Amino acid sequence: xxxxxxxxxxxxxxxxxxxxxxxxxxxxxxxxxxxxxxxxxxxxxxxxxxxxxxxxxxxxxxxxxxxxxxxxxxxxxxxxxxxxxxxxxxxxxxxxxxxxxxxxxxxxxxxxxx
Amino acid sequence: xxxxxxxxxxxxxxxxxxxxxxxxxxxxxxxxxxxxxxxxxxxxxxxxxxxxxxxxxxxxxxxxxxxxxxxxxxxxxxxxxxxxxxxxxxxxxxxxxxxxxxxxxxxxxxxxxxxxxxxxxxxxxxxxxxxxxxxxxxxxxx
Numbered sequence: 001x002x003x004x005x006x007x008x009x010x011x012x013x014x015x016x017x018x019x020x021x022x023x024x025x026x027x028x029x030x031x032x033x034x035x036x037x038x039x040x041x042x043x044x045x046x047x048x049x050x051x052x053x054x055x056x057x058x059x060x061x062x063x064x065x066x067x068x069x070x071x072x073x074x075x076x077x078x079x080x081x082x083x084x085x086x087x088x089x090x091x092x093x094x095x096x097x098x099x100x101x102x103x104x105x106x107x108x109x110x111x112x113x114x
Numbered sequence: 115x116x117x118x119x120x121x122x123x124x125x126x127x128x129x130x131x132x133x134x135x136x137x138x139x140x141x142x143x144x145x146x147x148x149x150x151x152x153x154x155x156x157x158x159x160x161x162x163x164x165x166x167x168x169x170x171x172x173x174x175x176x177x178x179x180x181x182x183x184x185x186x187x188x189x190x191x192x193x194x195x196x197x198x199x200x201x202x203x204x205x206x207x208x209x210x211x212x213x214x215x216x217x218x219x220x221x222x223x224x225x226x227x228x229x230x231x232x233x234x235x236x237x238x239x240x241x242x243x244x245x246x247x248x249x250x251x252x253x254x255x256x
Contacts, residue, residue, distance in 0.1 A: 011180065029143055029151035047168055049176025052143045056136075057182070077146065 014046055014054045015063075016093035022064060022082040023090070029055065029078065055080060063089050118160040119152060125170040132193075136185075140177055 021027065021035050029051060036046050046054075058064045063086030067075050082090075121144055132135050144167075151166060152158055158166075167173060199232070 028146075028150075030147040033147070044115045047173070047176050048144050048147050049140075049168075049173050052140050053177065056139070075149070078143065093167040 007077075010094055011054065011057075014050055015058055016090065016097060017044070017046070018034065018051070018058065018080075019063065019082055019086055019090040019093070020053055022080055023087065026079040028080070028082045058086065061089075062086075068083070118156075119148065122160050122163045122170070123148060126173055129174040131174075132189075137177075144173070147181040193236065 017036055018032060021032060021039070027035065029048070032055075033046055033048065033051055036044055055064065055066075059066055059080075060082060064080050064082050066078050066080055069079050071077050127133070127141060130141075133141075147161065148167065151163070155162065164170075168176065181189075193204065
């Protein structure tokens with residue numbers, strides 16, 4: 001495994017989490033970070049410095065789209081929507097995650113046996 | 115937006131070492147997140163904001179940690195290129211100033227070698243014109 005793969009996996013996990021949440025509905029940035037907290041029972045928190053770069057990457061790759069919506073009189077919010085390509089990408093990410101998880105479990109099991 | 119929130123956002127903004135289009139985009143979205151947080155927590159203080167979002171420095175560090183490697187390396191190369199150009203210009207200007215100063219001092223020293231021993235003023239009888247003659251008599255002995 002190349003060294004940078006493990007670094008990218010961290011970013012992939014964030015993208016996986018965000019895409020999964022966006023499968024339910026369209027959300028804006030702050031809402032996404034709140035939902036991650038809520039669904040993980042406050043175990044996982046995605047800081048804005050990680051959240052928005054991940055959303056930008058997903059948008060650039062065509063996995064999600066962004067739409068500005070007027071809230072109230074002046075406030076504009078950017079809502080993110082998952083695209084069909086994003087759903088396919090999500091399946092790939094989940095598959096990779098499960099494989100990695102299994103690999104780690106195998107390593108941990110091996111150590112326990114010894 | 116109260117003063118503490120404005121101050122917090124200002125600290126985040128100035129924590130960026132550079133502020134290109136991508137940093138502006140992130141800051142705009144980050145500001146919206148702060149506004150949403152404040153909407154849900156109207157009495158929040160600057161400390162509350164830092165506890166929730168992180169310190170301004172941490173926010174910026176996290177942003178750059180999540181930047182694509184290619185973009186990051188390109189940015190670092192550009193930064194190094196600009197820095198090298200700046201240093202070259204600075205060194206060149208310094209050398210020019212030193213050389214110019216050297217010429218000036220040399221000319222001044224040369225000038226100071228001579229002194230005006232006396233002045234002769236000749237006034238013609240018709241009073242129309244005045245001739246003034248400066249006579250440099252001798253070089254000052256060192």
